[in-house]
Amino acid sequence: MTVTTHTARLLPWSTAEGKPCYLSSDGNGYLARMADNTESVQLGMAGDLLSHVAELLDDSEATADQLRFALSCMSQSLRDTKRIATSRGTRLPVPDDDSDPVDADADDRDEGDGPQLPAEAFG
Template sequence: MRRLPWDGPEGKPAYLSADGRHSRLSRMADEVERAQLDTAQTVVRLARELLNGAEVAALDEVRFAALRLIECLTDTLRVAESRMASIPTQPDDPD
């Protein structure tokens, strides 16, 4: 089962049961993950610019940046969860 990079109805995790990573929905999930990670990079860059700027950032600007960062972190954690689930577990090393 693959954790999809979006939530299902009622905000619950959505999963894909497929034979491989080449189904249409799986490819779409890959594209969404790439877009989410690209967006996260952009938001982090812009938040850094806002907070490191010479001018004092307005409270509304900082709040907006914080909300976008939370959204991006949520998406990134969802992607990480999906990818960790696809990594095969290794047997414990007896040493």
């Protein structure tokens, strides 16, 4: 069994002074939905940027200014992505005891079996 600890959510935007913004809620309100949408847009833009940078790196005629601008955009995108990961990581459920999170039956399986699917996946 797991329990969730209620912590303030790190939002995907900052104050005008650059300080982090937090939201204390059950995660179902307007601001929580706005934060979810903003994170979704930021992650989508990061994917688009990765594709663009890959093309730019393959272009032997790319200028230093183009590469510098791409690196600047990548830096901001990485900051956004790290902030999202931090925010989501703090909201993960916390185990209610100190037991090892690894499946207790893992020792009974061969190392080469790969991922195990629940029986319902085959029905």
